[in-house]
Every structure is written in C-alpha cells, then in structure tokens.
Amino acid sequence: MGQCLSPCCEKQGPNSPAGSSSDSGHPNHSHTLYIAGIPVSDSKDNGCGEPNPPVTTPGSEWKMFTPYPKLPPIKKQGVSAEAKRLSLISREVSEAKILAMFEQYRDPEEDCILADGIERFCMDLEVKPEEFIVLVLAWKFGAETMCEFSRTEFVQGCKAMKVDSIKGIQSKFPELLAEVHEKQAFKDLYRWTYKFGLDTASAQRTLPTDMAISLWKLVFSQNEPPVLQRWLEFLEKHTSIRGIPKDTWDMFLNFTEQVGEDLSSYDDTEAWPSLLDDFVEYENDRHNQNVTTD
Template identity: 50%
Template sequence: MGNIGSCCGTSEGTENRKMVPADLHSSGAQQNKKAAVQQKGNRRPDTLQCAENAASTTANPVGASSKYSGFSLHGVQKTSPVGYSNESLSTQDKAVRGKFLAKNVVTFFGRYKEKHCDEILEEGVARFCSDLNVDPAEFVVLALAWKFKAATMCKFTREEFTQGCISLQVDSIESLLDALPSLENEALTNFRDVYKFAFQFGLDTDQGQRTLPCEVAIGMWQVVFSKQTPALLSEWITFLNVSKVRGISRDTWNMFLHFTDNIATDLSNYDDSEAWPSLFDDFVEYYRTLTDKQEKSGESSQQDSDSASDLKVNEESGEKEENVALESPHSDSSSDIVEVAMAPTQNEDEMECVQSEPVTSDNLHS
C-alpha cells in the first residue's frame, strides 16, 4: 500500500516530489525568466514608437510628462533615460545636426559659387552681400570673413564657407540674417583679433604680397574702425596721402592700434625715443606742425575779426554823427543856403551892368 500511495501522489509523496532535482531546476528557470523580463524592461527603446509605448505603461500620474518626451523629430533622444549620460547624447545630437547642416550648406554654397571653379569669387560675393542687404565695405562683412577664416578678400573656398556656416549654425540667407547681430557683437568683443585678421585678409597672397598697398590699408582701416573710430584716424589718413606712402607693413599696422589705444589726442605723451616705427615719428611731426599753423591762423583770423569789428564800430559812429548834424537846427547848412541865395543876386547885378552899356560897332566887333 505504501508503494501504491506514493505512486498515486499521496501527501507524503507530494512533499517528496517538491525536493527532486528536476523541480529545483524548474524553480531556477522561473527566477531567471523573471530576471530577464526585468532586464528587458530596463532596455533603451530602439525607436520613437517603442519609447511612447514604454512611457504609456509607466505608473506616472495623469498629466505627468514621460521620461522619453525629449525625443527630436530625427529620433535623437535629448533627455537620456537612466543608464545613459547626457553628455554622450549631446555629442550625438550635435553630430546629427552638423550632418544635417552640412547637407544644406552644400546647396547654400552652390547658389554663389563659380561655374568654372569650386569657389565663391568677386561676383558671387557681391550677390551674397546683396542677398544679405549689406554693403561689402561694412564691418559686419569683415566679421563674417573673420568667422569664416577667409584667406583672401572677395573669395570663399568651399571649406571656408561650409565650416563658417556650421560654426554659426546657419544654412540659408534667412538664418544667416538672424545670426548677423550676434556675430557683430562677437567681433567687437574680440576686436583685437579681428583687427589683426584684417591685415592678412587684405593681402594678395597669390601675388606674394607681404605689405598692404597704402590705398588698400586705408580702406581696411576705414572698415575696421567704422564702429569705433579713433580721434586721429582722419589726420593719419591725410598724412599717408600727403606723404605718398606706398605700403603698410604688418608691424606698422599692429602698432597703429597700440598708438590709438595709448597716445593722447594731442600727442602730448608721445615719446619718440621709444621703439616706434619711423612713420609714426614723421606723423607726429606733421601733426604738430599742422596744429601750430592752425593755431597761428586762428590768432590771425581773430585779429582780423577784431579789426573789422573796430572798423564797423567807427563807421557806425560816423554815420550817427552825420545824422545828428543833418537833424540839428544850428548846423552850418543855413549859412550855405544864404550864400546860395545870394549868388543869383550878384549875377543879376552883373547882367544889368552889361546891359546898361550902349551897343556900338566896337562892342559888336569885340
């Protein structure tokens, strides 16, 4: 009976069956299955749809935002779930956006590039500035070239244009127009860098230039200082033209910024014993001579003005005296009137004397 009872599954037999190795194995398998389900639940969803499904099964209160709500339209998760760093996702986001921008910038560049070469040359730059509604000689265009790291005026290579647009995060005229104000402020903040860039930008590297032609340097000074004009810039340009300077070296270019930052407007603190280029010594001498002439001319003009004022006062006083003399009842004009009145009387007496003489032939012949 005992053997039959154990075969038929009595209580004692049931308890014994729970301890068999097969059942122990089955229990372990159940635990492993539960662990696998939990691990699967923690996996990052592969698509936006999976993320939405995962978010709908969470126990968040009604109206609470999902932890996967930061996905972009391109499937790049902006807000990382647990187990992923925000820094790595930010890098991935930038990489995807950079790739997207680069594709659009290719089209943007193609609107202005030359047909016979892979560069934007003078004509394309002119159309580019026209679309931006800016003059090529404006400071913001120089700032744009500085941001693009352009090597030469009136030319953008594909790499310069592409990298510049990506750094500004723009891919069209409209987006670039929106970025221009902040770009100009950035250039003014880094004005010394922009100033040094302007010299190299003005050189014709294809011709091997190492100094700027004077007319190019003057034009570049007028552009780079259009937002912050030094007091002596006009006199400096006049001096260069009068002196017929042919070229401006890099050292002279850089020292002029130092000159405008540290030398007083009246040049009172300029020391020619310091290591200034000789051109600055000549300019200081020219300016002081010009100032002395202007001061002397001013003094002479003041003296002439004072003399003219005195003469005018004398003339006015003379006119007043004449008016007073004409209006006075005791003036000498009455005696003149009497003399004039007496004159006809004397003439009449003479005429009577002549008429009283008898008319003779001698008188007639005489």
C-alpha cells in the same frame, strides 16, 4: 464624505429589538477614509455603527479618492537651461544645406565663391559688400583672400556659426557685432584684416597704402579713434608712402589706445615704427603752424 449613500446597515443583537438601529448618538462615532479603495484612517461612522463604505459610481470598483493637497506649481526652466536647449537645437545644422547654399553662389569654373558670387551672396543677406558686417563674416569664415570664399572656408564657417541658411546667417549678425566689440576679439579681427587685404596671388607681403587706408576706414567704422582721420590725411598727403608694413599696421592699434587725441602722451623713446614718429612730428609742426595745410 461621511454622508450615507446607501441605507444604514442594521445590527441585530441579543438585547436589541428587531429593526432597531445601533446607538447613533455615541460621541466617538467614526468612519474610514479611503484612498484608492484602501482604508487609511477612522472618522465618524455612518450612523449605523459601521464605518462608511467607499463611495462608488456605476461601473467602478473602489475608486474613492480624497482630494490631494494642492501641489506647488512646477518651476519653469531657468534662462540657462533654456539657453542650453536652444544651443542644442542650433547645433543641428545640415551640411547638405550648407553645400547647397555654397553651390548657389559658386563660380561655374572654380570650386569657390568669387566676386560675382559674393555680390549675389551679399544681396541675399541684404547687406553691401563694403559693409563692416561682411568683413566680420569673412573673418568668421577664416577667409584668406579678399573677394573669395573657398568651399572649405564657407562650409566650416557656417558650421562654426551653426547656420545652414541665409536667414540663419542674418540672425547671427547681432551676435557677431557684439563679439567684435570685445577688446580681444576686435584685436584678432584687426590683425587678420591686414593679411586679408594682401594679394596672395602675387605673393604680396606689404599692404599698398591705398588698400590700407580703405581697410582702416572699414575696420574702425563701428568705433573710430579720434586720431584716425588725421592719420589717413597724413598718408594721403605723403604719396611717397607706398606701402604699410605689418608691424606699422599692428602697432597703429596700440597707438590709438595709448596716445591721446592731442598726441601729448606720445613718447618717441618707445619702440614705435618710424612712420608713426613721422606722423607725430608732422602733426606737432602743423599745430605750430610750421606746415601749410593746403
């Protein structure tokens, strides 16, 4: 700015000859800066004794702008804000889509998904029915019976996970596996597994030993305690043990956490189930070679 875009305005005075210009060499010449056509400060004049008029372009009116200072870049949303945004999106699940997915696997004669439907469900999820993630999924659905998902369990489970499609469920697998690596979550899963294995149709209250062995292998498949294989061998060898009470199932988890691999820290004065006492005694005798291992 400060450059004249139009001829200088001539000032006529009583002592000035016609056609002469004002004193252009005055040291305090000034002009006016304009923002949106509004004068805001004085600076040099246009050399004609008058402030510079605002620069205009054809068809414009008082649209002279001075450059604004460069603004700092707008900060991007933090991770927490982005996570909240994605969380809001993920909550927008469609119950209609969940019900349509349920109908795809529902038994034609029952209002639930039975063994055949679960097998097809697992195939679409690209997992095997005996995989650990399927057990975790059943736990998240709150399933009460093995090889069965009721309509309510399926719908509420999908809503809780905020999914309404096969791809949506698959996307949750890493999150589910990470969740059950936490001690309390795994404890909840472990205790639920006992009830899940019971045959509720026959009012079963004690888990058959062969079913318990299968479920122990499955529930500990991601993080096997050192003593597990010897415990299972003990049960398989002693066929007279026909069932596992719930307190034995629950306490075995504590047993794996408190007793060392060599069982040296086992205290038989504590209130352990008798079956665990028998196991430790058997292992100690075998270690002392008092028991054959055929």
